Amino acid sequence: MKIRQASIAEAAAVLAQIEEFAYPADEAGLQSRLQGHRSLILIAEIEGQPVGIKIGYALSETCFYSWLGGVTAEARGYGVAQALLTAQETWMREQGYVEVRVKSRNRFSAMLRLLLRNGYQIEHLEKKDGLADYRLHFIKDLFISEG
Numbered sequence: 001m002k003i004r005q006a007s008i009a010e011a012a013a014v015l016a017q018i019e020e021f022a023y024p025a026d027e028a029g030l031q032s033r034l035q036g037h038r039s040l041i042l043i044a045e046i047e048g049q050p051v052g053i054k055i056g057y058a059l060s061e062t063c064f065y066s067w068l069g070g071v072t073a074e075a076r077g078y079g080v081a082q083a084l085l086t087a088q089e090t091w092m093r094e095q096g097y098v099e100v101r102v103k104s105r106n107r108f109s110a111m112l113r114l115l116l117r118n119g120y121q122i123e124h125l126e127k128k129d130g131l132a133d134y135r136l137h138f139i140k141d142l143f144i145s146e147g
Helices: 008-015 027-034 080-094 109-117
Strands: 002-005 039-046 049-058 063-071 099-105 121-126 135-141
Touching (some): 008 027, 008 039, 008 049, 027 049, 039 080, 063 080, 080 109, 099 109
Antiparallel strands (some): 002 039, 039 049, 049 063, 099 135, 121 135
16 A cells, blocks of 8 residues: 555545545535645555545644545555554654644544544534534544553
8 A cells, every 4th residue: 555645636536436425525625625724635545546535734833634534435444544544643743733633423433433543532522413413523632642
């Protein structure tokens, strides 16, 4: 597996392959969201094929927001999401970020487990629509050991 930085066009192409996103962000939507922010777009490839994406941007000089990510159905179970998360955290530390924030929904149980396994803590619950769409807000201090 290879993890590398990617363009907005590449990110949009991968997002379009992830079935959980009923309305995946297109290039214009991604550009609009990232405009004016220091951002990072990571793509995971297996045998040259893009299979996962992780997009985030700076909220401040010390806080990074891991905004959007996912793995294609056929690539699940191979550690792609973990590899993307690890690469993003490494980059954030190298850039001097101290904390990372992320939101997920109740319906994405694999993502919730990934975050908890990696030392993210629930900071807030945002009630939206039905129970499956409740948003869980997570935070992680990038310099505290999970041990």
